[in-house]
Amino acid sequence: MSLRLDGELISSFGNSGDTRVAPPPRTSAWLAFVAFGALIATQTYAILTSPPDRDMGNLQKIMYVHVPAAWMTFLAFFVVLIFSVRYLWKRRENDDLIAASAAEVGATFNGLTLMLGMIWGRPAWGVWWVWDARLTSTLVLFLIFVGYLALRAFVDDPDQRARWSAAVGAIGALNVPIVYMSVKWWRTLHQPPSSPETLDPAYTLGLRINAIAMLLVMIYFIRRRYEIARLERAVEHMTEAAAMGGR
């Protein structure tokens, strides 16, 4: 008997009927060192060089973590959308695993964005939380993907899990444009989106390099999580083969 994990061999050992799934390559540790090293360097640069904002003073320095975390949330959920749709179209197992990996990383950044927003909101607005459109839609996005991860944890059948989570992931990711546009569509306490185009040039470089460093961290997280997902799936395949007498 031979098994295939999404077209990739897997392995078959002569005529013995023995099957073992090839392990995925290890994610290089150097990427982690580069990503976290870059984050330390860019945060230090931004904190030390950016002048106080006219209205917010030095609270503006929170932007260098809050805004990149929000961008990484959007990007990770965009990856979920792409690979979920691709899974529904082609039924390739790796697409499901990439979408699931990006969803977990995206949910982590989403939670971080919410926490940083609350920490920024307390001194800037005088409250930790308001139910305005931006904050509420970001919370809804977070809850959708917590639900996505719970769904994957509770469904045992791999095909059913992949189909259901692809549907939830694709629909959930459609909330991203709503979150982004919420500050334009509704009156909110939250300010309009921060971007290099809307910022004073004194803050632009700091924001850009922090976003790049955070992007490296996100890429490392998704790659590492995907490696783990493939290992877990390989074990599932081997367990299924053993149960079917495919030893």
Add this chain to the structure above:
Amino acid sequence: MTASNLTFIIAAYTVTWIVLLGYLLRLVRKGGRARADYERMAQQRGGGKSQ
């Protein structure tokens, strides 16, 4: 920089690093467990072929 603002700035960067390093630690632990499970399963399946 007022003292209260400084507190919030420090809190924001602390939370960021706790979340990022916490998630990294989770991945390292989970990865170690997943690879150990894989090695054990592969060994059982490969090791049993001559029996």
